[in-house]
Amino acid sequence: MTADKKPIIIAKDVNKWFGDFHALRGVSMEVKQGEVIVIFGPSGSGKSTFIRTINRLEEHQSGDIIVDGIELSHDVRNIEKVREETGMVFQQFNLFPHLTVLQNITLAPIWVRKWDKARAEEKAMELLKRVGIPEQASKFPGQLSGGQQQRVAIARALAMEPKIMLFDEPTSALDPEMIKEVLDAMIELAKTGMTMLVVTHEMGFARAVADRMFFFDKGEIVESGTPENIFKQPKEDRTKLFLSQILHH
Amino acid sequence: MSEMTLKPPLAERRSLLGWLRKNLFNSWGNAILTVAAGWLTFVTLRGLLQWVFTEADWAVIVTNLRLILLGQYPIAEVWRIWVSMALLAFLIGNSLSIWGKGKTSTRFTVLLVAVLLALAFAVGESSRLWLLGMAALLAAGWWLGRGAGKAMRNVVGIGWVVWPPIFILLLRGFSAQGGVLPLVGTNLWGGLMLTFMLTIVGIVFSFPIGVLLALGRQSNLTIVRWFCVTFIEVVRGVPLITILFMAQLMLPLFLPAGLTIDRVLRAMVGITLFSAAYLAENVRGGLQAIPKGQYEAAYALGLSNPLSMGLIILPQALRLIIPILVGQFIALFKDTALVAIVGLFDLVGIARTVLAQPAFLGTHREVYAFISLLYWVFSYAMSYVSIRLEDSLGVGKR
Numbered sequence: 001m002t003a004d005k006k007p008i009i010i011a012k013d014v015n016k017w018f019g020d021f022h023a024l025r026g027v028s029m030e031v032k033q034g035e036v037i038v039i040f041g042p043s044g045s046g047k048s049t050f051i052r053t054i055n056r057l058e059e060h061q062s063g064d065i066i067v068d069g070i071e072l073s074h075d076v077r078n079i080e081k082v083r084e085e086t087g088m089v090f091q092q093f094n095l096f097p098h099l100t101v102l103q104n105i106t107l108a109p110i111w112v113r114k115w116d117k118a119r120a121e122e123k124a125m126e127l128l129k130r131v132g133i134p135e136q137a138s139k140f141p142g143q144l145s146g147g148q149q150q151r152v153a154i155a156r157a158l159a160m161e162p163k164i165m166l167f168d169e170p171t172s173a174l175d176p177e178m179i180k181e182v183l184d185a186m187i188e189l190a191k192t193g194m195t196m197l198v199v200t201h202e203m204g205f206a207r208a209v210a211d212r213m214f215f216f217d218k219g220e221i222v223e224s225g226t227p228e229n230i231f232k233q234p235k236e237d238r239t240k241l242f243l244s245q246i247l248h249h
Numbered sequence: 250m251s252e253m254t255l256k257p258p259l260a261e262r263r264s265l266l267g268w269l270r271k272n273l274f275n276s277w278g279n280a281i282l283t284v285a286a287g288w289l290t291f292v293t294l295r296g297l298l299q300w301v302f303t304e305a306d307w308a309v310i311v312t313n314l315r316l317i318l319l320g321q322y323p324i325a326e327v328w329r330i331w332v333s334m335a336l337l338a339f340l341i342g343n344s345l346s347i348w349g350k351g352k353t354s355t356r357f358t359v360l361l362v363a364v365l366l367a368l369a370f371a372v373g374e375s376s377r378l379w380l381l382g383m384a385a386l387l388a389a390g391w392w393l394g395r396g397a398g399k400a401m402r403n404v405v406g407i408g409w410v411v412w413p414p415i416f417i418l419l420l421r422g423f424s425a426q427g428g429v430l431p432l433v434g435t436n437l438w439g440g441l442m443l444t445f446m447l448t449i450v451g452i453v454f455s456f457p458i459g460v461l462l463a464l465g466r467q468s469n470l471t472i473v474r475w476f477c478v479t480f481i482e483v484v485r486g487v488p489l490i491t492i493l494f495m496a497q498l499m500l501p502l503f504l505p506a507g508l509t510i511d512r513v514l515r516a517m518v519g520i521t522l523f524s525a526a527y528l529a530e531n532v533r534g535g536l537q538a539i540p541k542g543q544y545e546a547a548y549a550l551g552l553s554n555p556l557s558m559g560l561i562i563l564p565q566a567l568r569l570i571i572p573i574l575v576g577q578f579i580a581l582f583k584d585t586a587l588v589a590i591v592g593l594f595d596l597v598g599i600a601r602t603v604l605a606q607p608a609f610l611g612t613h614r615e616v617y618a619f620i621s622l623l624y625w626v627f628s629y630a631m632s633y634v635s636i637r638l639e640d641s642l643g644v645g646k647r
């Protein structure tokens with residue numbers, strides 16, 4: 001259903017080193033608008049590093065990354081433009097502890113998008129309702145549970161009305177009983193047609209909404225395909241081994 | 250609630266004897282220590298009180314009070330200071346009711362009014378009306394500020410910004426002798442007033458400079474970084490007194506002939522730069538305490554570098570270092586005493602001229618005790634305000 005659409009993210013032969021460590025080895029990926037991509041793999045495989053190159057929290061050293069028609073280079077204005085169109089949700093939430101939930105969400109729309117306060121707050125309340133915690137608007141992040149904080153973080157990213165959402169292990173720092181509330185919010189978002197790149201080990205989520213999955217190991221894409229392909233007939237031994245480790249424990 | 254239901258047994262709570270036994274005489278060793286310490290305290294206090302109330306000759310303070318507070322500022326022009334103080338009292342009262350919180354603000358206002366009234370009855374005829382006026386204006390400001398809207402807040406905000414220049418303009422005057430506001434040279438400024446001015450100018454200007462230096466030290470631009478590092482390390486490497494001497498004695502050598510910079514201004518610049526270097530390092534400490542994730546979250550939202558700093562990183566970093574900053578500002582307040590050595594008449598400088606008066610030779614103890622008391626009162630006030638500030642800003646801190 002997304003085959004006819006233009007790619008919104010193009011990564012071509014992306015390489016990245018941390019000192020001597022070759023973190024990304026020629027990663028190429030095209031993501032079409034509205035696609036939900038799940039990226040998984042063992043720790044240290046470069047999956048987080050890869051999605052962090054897409055909004056340039058990490059700089060890639062060779063290859064091309066083009067997001068929504070803008071090529072990521074050293075041009076600061078291009079970087080800021082890409083970041084305005086790209087929301088990100090972090091493993092550690094990274095909410096701003098000195099601001100209330102409402103201020104966390106309205107900050108970027110007011111200062112970057114130049115919306116007036118009333119419009120930003122209206123949007124924020126609408127998003128808080130969507131993620132199910134409108135009553136927490138005037139609290140500080142420190143007063144919320146982990147699952148609530150992560151839902152605020154999702155609302156904060158969505159407030160900029162981004163075209164792409166990046167999720168960097170959004171449920172890994174959560175207690176088990178809070179994972180579901182965050183995944184529910186993400187599933188709901190996926191159904192609205194948002195382009196999403198999700199680094200996660202939540203295979204239930206992948207089965208439910210992913211269009212394609214990418215298995216990373218040692219800095220490269222080992223295998224990719226639809227959830228059905230990946231789960232039922234994985235081609236590579238490394239994929240099989242990893243899936244057996246995370247699915248049957 | 251638990252206090253209501255779970256009070257300690259009656260004996261522990263009420264009886265003085267029980268308390269004494271538990272806290273002071275619970276063993277032979279402690280009993281001996283208690284008696285010895287009690288005796289030492291008694292002897293010291295008796296000596297001190299005896300000196301304060303019978304031996305000391307406070308005439309030196311009473312006679313020279315104006316000198317100690319205002320320096321050699323001409324008597325005929327003192328009204329200008331009073332007018333500034335009256336405006337300040339109004340602003341303070343107004344701000345207390347606008348920004349203060351309920352009970353605390355009321356209590357604080359009442360306390361200030363009480364102090365002013367007490368002073369009004371303690372001092373001579375000439376100042377009494379002014380002090381009463383200040384108390385009235387403070388109360389009026391507080392009254393007017395209750396339930397004030399946004400417009401009022403803005404007016405008060407503007408008031409705080411324009412008050413310092415108005416104060417300096419009034420204090421200094423501009424016309425020649427006999428004009429509307431005749432010029433009063435800074436050589437006549439002195440006493441507690443000068444100490445305050447040096448402190449306030451030092452704090453107000455060293456704060457932004459220190460923050461900029463701290464940010465510059467982290468900058469990616471090599472030249473900026475090296476300039477900041479060099480400045481900080483050079484200034485921190487020399488004592489304040491040498492900077493003050495340099496400003497007073499060496500600067501004129503480098504300036505073109507005919508160009509002179511006011512002596513008080515030179516001292517202010519010296520103090521400001523000195524304080525800024527230390528402040529920069531304190532701010533850097535605060536910046537380092539902010540997790541990397543905060544920068545990343547700000548950047549990921551599309552905030553530019555300056556916006557991330559100004560909205561996310563600095564507010565958190567500065568809040569963390571409030572106790573350190575206040576400690577530094579208290580130190581700065583007391584360090585201004587060094588300007589006495591380079592010939593300005595701040596509190597210490599004026600104390601020395603008072604001691605040189607033939608009528609009051611040998612009254613060192615009275616004079617230094619009194620100015621120490623003044624330093625302590627204001628240092629403690631700063632410390633107290635900082636604790637309140639921390640309390641009110643601590644909300645929602647992780």
